[in-house]
Amino acid sequence: MADVVASIRVMPDSADRDLNELMDALKAAVPAGTKFQKFELKPIAFGLKAIMATVTVDDSEGGTEPVEEAWSKVPGVESVNVEATGRAF
Template sequence: MGNVVMKLKVMPTGVDVDLEAIKEKIQAAAPENVEIRDVGIQPIAFGLKALVVAAVMPDEGNVGDEFAEKIQQIEGVESVEIESVELL
């Protein structure tokens, strides 16, 4: 098996949530076999912004789903959506 790049959209609970703090917690929550390549901020509407996370991980088991669940448990995160998964 190879590696995949997974793109996740992380929505905060509101406009007053500190996205930099969530970004740091996402990087800390990443399992050993997941490499965070990029975390960007995407404007949504009315001042609300989302984090877009690009992570490289092995194409095996439920690594991506488990990572998304860990992010979902971070305080200040409303939802996590897997936008794309591409084979490297």
């Protein structure tokens, strides 16, 4: 099986949310079989920033769903969306 690299946008529930704490919580919630790569902050509007995460998952059925489900349950997360995927080489 090949690996798939996914770029995932995580929106906090508030512009006042401590993003460092939220990133720590997201990293702790990475499910088994998923390799965390990095976080980047992307300004959205009015002081709100999105957390752009890069992870590597197997290309098996379900792909990024375990990550999306796990991160959606983290307190302080408003939404989780896959922005892009591609094969890892």
